[in-house]
Amino acid sequence: MQTVWMRRMGLAAATVLAAAAPAAAQETIKIGVPTALTGTYADLGDQSRRAVVFAVEEANAAGGIDGRKVEVRFLDTEAKPDLARRQGEKLALEGYKLLIGAVASGEGLAMGPMLQRWDALYISTINKANQITGSACQPRMFRANRLDAADGAVVTPWLAGRKETKWAIMAADIAWGRDSGASFIKSAQANKRTIVSENYSPFGSNDFAPYIQKIKDSGAQGLWVALAGRDAINFATQAKQFGLFDTVFTAGVSFVTDNTVKTLGEVSRGIWGIINYSSTLDTPANKKFVADWAKKYPGAEPTNFEGETYIGMQVLLQAIARAKSSKPADVAKAMEGTTFDTILGKQLMRKEDHQLVGPNFFGYVGDKDGKLKPIITMSVPPETATPPADAACKMPG
Amino acid sequence: MTDIVAGAPTRPRRMGFLFALLAIGAAGCTLPAVVQSPLFLTLMTQAAINAVLATGVGFLVRQNGTVSFGHAAFFGLSAYATALLIKFGLPAEAAIILAVALPTLFALALGVVIVRITGVAFSMLTLAVAQAFHELVLKWRELANGDDGMAIAFPARVFGIDMATFQQPASMFLVCWVALIAVILGLWLLCRSRFGTLTLAIRENEERARYIGYRTVLPRAIIYAVSAAIAALAGLLFALYNGFVSPGTLHWSLSGEALIMAIIGGPRLVWGPALGGVIFFFIKNAAGDFTDHWPAVIGITLILVTVLLPRGVGGVLVWLGARLGGRRPS
Numbered sequence: 001m002q003t004v005w006m007r008r009m010g011l012a013a014a015t016v017l018a019a020a021a022p023a024a025a026q027e028t029i030k031i032g033v034p035t036a037l038t039g040t041y042a043d044l045g046d047q048s049r050r051a052v053v054f055a056v057e058e059a060n061a062a063g064g065i066d067g068r069k070v071e072v073r074f075l076d077t078e079a080k081p082d083l084a085r086r087q088g089e090k091l092a093l094e095g096y097k098l099l100i101g102a103v104a105s106g107e108g109l110a111m112g113p114m115l116q117r118w119d120a121l122y123i124s125t126i127n128k129a130n131q132i133t134g135s136a137c138q139p140r141m142f143r144a145n146r147l148d149a150a151d152g153a154v155v156t157p158w159l160a161g162r163k164e165t166k167w168a169i170m171a172a173d174i175a176w177g178r179d180s181g182a183s184f185i186k187s188a189q190a191n192k193r194t195i196v197s198e199n200y201s202p203f204g205s206n207d208f209a210p211y212i213q214k215i216k217d218s219g220a221q222g223l224w225v226a227l228a229g230r231d232a233i234n235f236a237t238q239a240k241q242f243g244l245f246d247t248v249f250t251a252g253v254s255f256v257t258d259n260t261v262k263t264l265g266e267v268s269r270g271i272w273g274i275i276n277y278s279s280t281l282d283t284p285a286n287k288k289f290v291a292d293w294a295k296k297y298p299g300a301e302p303t304n305f306e307g308e309t310y311i312g313m314q315v316l317l318q319a320i321a322r323a324k325s326s327k328p329a330d331v332a333k334a335m336e337g338t339t340f341d342t343i344l345g346k347q348l349m350r351k352e353d354h355q356l357v358g359p360n361f362f363g364y365v366g367d368k369d370g371k372l373k374p375i376i377t378m379s380v381p382p383e384t385a386t387p388p389a390d391a392a393c394k395m396p397g
Numbered sequence: 398m399t400d401i402v403a404g405a406p407t408r409p410r411r412m413g414f415l416f417a418l419l420a421i422g423a424a425g426c427t428l429p430a431v432v433q434s435p436l437f438l439t440l441m442t443q444a445a446i447n448a449v450l451a452t453g454v455g456f457l458v459r460q461n462g463t464v465s466f467g468h469a470a471f472f473g474l475s476a477y478a479t480a481l482l483i484k485f486g487l488p489a490e491a492a493i494i495l496a497v498a499l500p501t502l503f504a505l506a507l508g509v510v511i512v513r514i515t516g517v518a519f520s521m522l523t524l525a526v527a528q529a530f531h532e533l534v535l536k537w538r539e540l541a542n543g544d545d546g547m548a549i550a551f552p553a554r555v556f557g558i559d560m561a562t563f564q565q566p567a568s569m570f571l572v573c574w575v576a577l578i579a580v581i582l583g584l585w586l587l588c589r590s591r592f593g594t595l596t597l598a599i600r601e602n603e604e605r606a607r608y609i610g611y612r613t614v615l616p617r618a619i620i621y622a623v624s625a626a627i628a629a630l631a632g633l634l635f636a637l638y639n640g641f642v643s644p645g646t647l648h649w650s651l652s653g654e655a656l657i658m659a660i661i662g663g664p665r666l667v668w669g670p671a672l673g674g675v676i677f678f679f680i681k682n683a684a685g686d687f688t689d690h691w692p693a694v695i696g697i698t699l700i701l702v703t704v705l706l707p708r709g710v711g712g713v714l715v716w717l718g719a720r721l722g723g724r725r726p727s
Contacts, residue, residue: 076685081546082643086443093436106545110641113548117564175545178538202535203544 028071029064029326031056031316032096032120034087034107036079040204041103041229043259044126047305048101049074051125054296054306055313065321072096079103079203079229081110092118097328098320100312103229104203105129105175108141115140121328125312126305128253129175130183133355134390140332142354144312148176149387151253151274152183154360154380158272159191164222164249166196168215170208170235171226173200180226180253196220201231208235212242225252232260240267256365258303261372268365268372275361275374277307277344286343304374311342315349315356347382352389360385414585418668422578429567438566440682445573446634447658448674449580453627454652455659455670456584460593460620461512462600466520466652467527471500471625473647475632477534477541480549480642489555496636497629504625508618524649531647546643549636563637573634577671580627584667587623596620628655657695661702663709672711 033052036045056070064070073096075087084107088099097120102108108127115122115138124132124143128151133143167188171177177200185195197218199211212235215223223244227235232255239245251272258279261268279290279301289310293302302310318341320326323334337351348357362378429438454468475496482492511522534541541547551560562568587593599606599613607613636642645651654677662673680698684691706713 080643080645081544082639082641082645085639085641089439090436093434093439104545106643109545110548110643113640173535173538173543178543 026068027326028069029098029320030096031070031072031098031100032088032091032094033072033074033101034077034084034091034099034111035074035101036103036229037074037076039078039080040231041079043229044103044305045077045079045101047259047303048103048126048309050297051302051306051309052101052313054293055310055317057296058292059317065317065326066324068326070317077102077107079107081106084108085110085114088120088122089114089118092120097121098316098326098331099123100316101125101309102127105132105179108132109136109175112136112138112141115328119328121332123312123316125309127176129179130390131175131179133353133393135392137353137390137393137395139395140328142315142332142335142349142356144315144349144356144358145308146274146276146358146360146385147355148179148183149390150360150385151180151276152187153385153387154274154362154378155184156187156190158362158378159187159193162222162249165193166218166220167193167222167224168197168199168218168220168248169195169224169226170199170201170211170215171224172203172228172231174203177226181224184224184226193222201227201235203231205231206234208238209242211235212239212244215248216242216244220248223248223250223252225250225255227252228254228257232256233263236260236264236267245271256374257305258301258373259305261365261374265372270364270366272362272364273374275304275363275376277302277304277311278361278363278374278376279303279307280368280373280376281344281361283343283345285341285345289343307343311344311347311356311358314342315340315347345382350389353393355386355389357382357386411589415582418578418582418585422574425574425578426571428574429570435566438570440678442566442570442573442638444675444678445570445577446631446638447655447678448671449573449577449634450628450631450655451658451662451670451674451677452577452580452584452667453624453631454655455662455664455673456627456667457621457624458659458664459667460588460596460600460624461617463512463515464520464656465523465624466649466656467523467525468625468628468655469647469649469651470523470527470530471504471628472632472635472651472655473527473534473642473644474500474503474530475629476636476642476646479633479636480547481541483550484547489552493555493633493637496633497626500629500632501622501626505618505622508621508625509614512617512621513614524652527647527652528649531644531649534647535644541644544644546641546645549640549642551637551640564640569634569638573638576630576634580630581668581671584623584627588667592616592619657699661698661709663706663711663713665708666711666715669709669711672714673709676710 035048036042052072056072059065059070075091077084077087084102088111099120099122103126105127108124111122121140125145128148130148169181169184171181188195197215197220201211253274256268256271256273290301319331319334323330335349339346339348344358350357359382360380361376363374363376366375368375450472454465457463457465478496478499479492482495483489535543553560596616599616603613658673658677659670661676663669681691684694
């Protein structure tokens with residue numbers, strides 16, 4: 001009796017082992033998203049989340065990547081660098097080692113030096129600070145979106161055509177805002193324009209009145225704004241109340257975006273700005289993406305940050321398929337120097353600084369198809385839009 | 398009269414505390430060998446750092462009877478001192494020592510002035526001082542890189558120890574755990590000393606202590622400095638483990654969290670706040686996993702503890718221990 005029982009047990013054990021072997025090979029691909037789900041940049045974090053969910057569902061509906069299902073986990077960082085570092089570590093230690101979608105540049109900069117210790121990888125889709133692919137570049141850190149210097153490359157020729165000579169800057173006092181301000185000063189100098197007032201407000205400010213008054217008093221004719229999320233909404237609303245937009249010509253970056261225009265309405269009309277992605281772009285791949293997006297999120301068009309994050313997901317998933325592995329080291333290797341098929345055409349992930357070489361756009365908020373939204377007036381091809389790799393980037397071994 | 402009678406039988410129990418502390422300490426040291434999960438170990442390391450900070454805050458409540466809303470100042474100053482002194486070329490060893498020494502001396506100097514003030518005014522002053530430092534690092538971008546925080550350029554070896562020891566969860570947990578046990582032990586001895594009794598007497602009735610002939614400002618300033626030194630030690634451990642520091646370490650919300658930890662654990666006990674720190678950390682972590690509204694969970698916990706367990710979770714454990722030991726709970 002006992003021998004029969006033992007034989008059965010042995011059989012059962014063998015079956016379990018046999019079943020476990022392919023199961024291990026078919027392990028899911030785990031993607032971790034440390035992003036701002038609450039706080040000043042919650043709206044940007046939400047766009048990042050929607051794009052990642054869309055890309056993951058799309059990949060799984062198509063049978064997964066190399067037959068492996070994709071799984072995703074989100075943790076809130078409040079766009080704070082120290083919290084991003086903690087949440088990034090938590091995700092990596094739980095096995096979600098492929099990180100993507102943080103909002104503030106400071107988050108990427110805080111996670112960068114830790115990636116090798118965590119055996120993780122991070123793809124920026126919203127972080128713009130030049131250091132990410134410059135002085136702070138890392139073997140495991142990549143950027144799929146446009147950096148501040150790329151925005152500068154679009155602003156310089158645009159500024160040449162503007163008549164305003166005196167400019168003011170209003171930016172967030174974080175890595176990105178400072179970077180964007182510095183970049184705008186360069187563009188202004190190249191066009192012999194003067195900067196009469198520089199203002200950097202703490203991240204998450206509620207009261208912009210002192211800055212608005214200063215800008216009005218400075219005699220500025222033009223204003224460059226680098227504020228995003230709730231900062232952008234607060235500033236724009238208060239600037240309107242103070243009548244700033246009536247006297248000062250305004251342009252910016254991440255300031256009037258698809259989502260802030262929806263909230264601000266008429267306040268945003270006529271404001272110019274950088275457009276890193278638009279659902280109106282006329283490529284077959286983008287048209288398909290916009291149509292699929294409307295099926296997943298009825299009545300919605302993908303916003304700029306959603307488009308950019310989706311491009312980041314395209315790069316990540318294609319790199320995993322190429323590497324035939326989801327190990328961060330293998331994926332990083334498969335990413336370097338590879339050209340990816342994105343909704344904005346073929347884009348190269350540069351080996352030297354891990355920057356994706358993509359196009360950039362400029363435009364203003366106006367009516368299109370009966371809706372108020374950012375409209376593209378100037379397109380810059382990838383090679384011109386993305387400046388050469390920063391010499392300050394020396395990949396640590 | 399009752400003191401003399403009660404004093405004798407409690408002595409073995411106090412020795413019992415010492416043995417219990419050392420036993421818990423030793424048990425904790427085996428944790429990295431038993432638990433393999435780096436995630437759990439990293440959470441335990443962060444919890445231990447929290448516990449050290451809470452112990453500092455709780456000790457001030459216990460010994461001086463005053464509530465600090467600004468202990469993040471010493472925590473953050475220590476972390477920033479480590480980062481900045483290394484940045485300005487000091488050897489890491491010197492930076493580490495100064496990171497605890499400077500905030501402690503500052504607290505002593507500050508304490509001599511502010512411990513004369515009691516109640517809410519004292520709390521508000523501590524809050525103001527801490528927020529001043531927060532604004533300083535936030536606004537002075539050239540010094541400390543503002544809101545984005547700064548990475549600390551530790552060398553490969555510190556005090557002849559591989560830096561990885563301080564940055565791997567398994568080894569760093571041991572460092573933090575031993576530090577926590579040592580701090581609790583030190584405070585326990587301090588409380589039993591003459592100085593400990595004196596400060597308790599001042600807490601109970603300052604005027605009476607002064608009439609008996611004691612100076613009352615300096616002892617309280619020293620307690621304030623000791624409590625700040627513990628917060629600074631926590632800040633140093635944080636800096637060593639994370640290798641990164643941001644203005645959040647100086648923000649009043651951290652001071653508030655430390656106070657909540659102390660209240661949950663029970664500040665009447667030397668070890669209560671440490672327990673509160675660990676409980677707080679794990680509630681925050683578990684709640685954060687399923688909701689973005691984790692502060693609500695912490696808030697409800699705090700309300701439940703203050704209403705139902707005014708002596709904190711630690712107080713309940715002591716009461717249970719006394720019941721099980723067959724003694725009449727005090």
